[in-house]
Amino acid sequence: TFSNRGMTLEDDINQTNQYYLDVDKAVIHKKPTPIQIVKVNYPKRSAAVITEAYFKQASTTDYNGLYRNYYLDFEAKETKNKTSFPLANVHEHQIKHMESIVKHGGIAFIIIRFTVHNETYLLEAEKLFPYWYEKQASGRKSIPYKEIKQTGYLIPFKYQTRVDYLSIIDQLYFNNH
Amino acid sequence: TFSNRGMTLEDDINQTNQYYLDVDKAVIHKKPTPIQIVKVNYPKRSAAVITEAYFKQASTTDYNGLYRNYYLDFEAKETKNKTSFPLANVHEHQIKHMESIVKHGGIAFIIIRFTVHNETYLLEAEKLFPYWYEKQASGRKSIPYKEIKQTGYLIPFKYQTRVDYLSIIDQLYFNNH
Ligand SMILES: [Mg+2]
Numbered sequence: 001t002f003s004n005r006g007m008t009l010e011d012d013i014n015q016t017n018q019y020y021l022d023v024d025k026a027v028i029h030k031k032p033t034p035i036q037i038v039k040v041n042y043p044k045r046s047a048a049v050i051t052e053a054y055f056k057q058a059s060t061t062d063y064n065g066l067y068r069n070y071y072l073d074f075e076a077k078e079t080k081n082k083t084s085f086p087l088a089n090v091h092e093h094q095i096k097h098m099e100s101i102v103k104h105g106g107i108a109f110i111i112i113r114f115t116v117h118n119e120t121y122l123l124e125a126e127k128l129f130p131y132w133y134e135k136q137a138s139g140r141k142s143i144p145y146k147e148i149k150q151t152g153y154l155i156p157f158k159y160q161t162r163v164d165y166l167s168i169i170d171q172l173y174f175n176n177h
Numbered sequence: 178t179f180s181n182r183g184m185t186l187e188d189d190i191n192q193t194n195q196y197y198l199d200v201d202k203a204v205i206h207k208k209p210t211p212i213q214i215v216k217v218n219y220p221k222r223s224a225a226v227i228t229e230a231y232f233k234q235a236s237t238t239d240y241n242g243l244y245r246n247y248y249l250d251f252e253a254k255e256t257k258n259k260t261s262f263p264l265a266n267v268h269e270h271q272i273k274h275m276e277s278i279v280k281h282g283g284i285a286f287i288i289i290r291f292t293v294h295n296e297t298y299l300l301e302a303e304k305l306f307p308y309w310y311e312k313q314a315s316g317r318k319s320i321p322y323k324e325i326k327q328t329g330y331l332i333p334f335k336y337q338t339r340v341d342y343l344s345i346i347d348q349l350y351f352n353n354h
């Protein structure tokens with residue numbers, strides 16, 4: 001049997017996206033980590049070296065792209081928590097971004113992996129928003145694992161597509177498999 | 178009158194995208210420059226510092242996003258050349274990427290600024306491809322400025338949208354202004 005052990009969620013999604021690209025199914029890429037570059041050296045006869053730089057806060061989500069004429073946008077998060085997904089993992093600007101995507105006709109969602117259960121779920125952005133606003137309004141700290149099991153969709157793990165999230169998108173948006 | 182002098186094309190597009198975002202017209206972002214990070218220091222009580230990193234070749238284009246339900250994707254290039262746009266500015270993987278975008282139902286184009294003329298054009302990807310394949314087949318070096326004037330669209334310069342490319346997209350894809 002296949003196992004996820006040792007691969008991060010990001011590795012698995014990158015591998016899956018590469019497969020989608022190779023078989024010409026979808027064009028979905030991870031956005032590079034935004035970096036503030038301060039100093040660069042240009043040595044003669046070799047590549048420029050960045051010698052001082054800092055990580056910047058991303059203004060959007062981890063991944064976006066194109067599938068079956070649709071703009072797709074999602075964030076990926078892993079948690080070691082057994083019983084819930086901590087909402088502190090999701091930032092306000094990411095929620096605002098996903099709201100814009102939905103408003104302008106795109107498909108937005110979050111992929112959540114519970115590493116302890118070795119299960120990965122797709123939760124539509126529209127189902128994430130109410131939890132987030134409960135956090136803002138009444139201090140809700142997390143989404144119970146049991147609720148994600150019910151309102152989310154378990155993403156199948158396959159050898160060539162370790163996080164085959166487009167199979168869920170097919171069911172949800174295109175009524176087929 | 179307004180002037181472009183002193184602002185790069187990238188600055189102008191970023192400012193334009195921020196305006197589109199502020200007025201909730203479209204969600205389009207520049208992709209961060211991909212960086213290969215080699216060494217990071219984690220000083221106590223202050224931010225992590227990247228002390229060795231290298232520029233990586235981007236695998237896609239500069240910008241993508243969502244507008245009126247459509248996935249949008251484009252590359253931006255400036256040239257100081259007066260009479261033509263050198264095709265060496267466009268990389269094969271960018272052409273392949275734009276071909277995939279068009280195939281999967283997205284809108285792909287290139288924005289070209291002739292800095293000497295202080296003019297910025299939108300050229301649809303479908304019109305760029307034949308020039309590119311002529312480069313591959315018979316060594317074509319460039320696209321004449323005159324042809325870009327004819328087959329491309331002059332992008333209006335406005336105070337709040339210094340490169341108002343969505344006005345062209347509206348005309349081309351939505352038959353309105
Ligand atoms: Mg993430």
Ligand SMILES: [Mg+2]
Nearest residue numbers: 239252253254
């Ligand atoms: Mg560029």
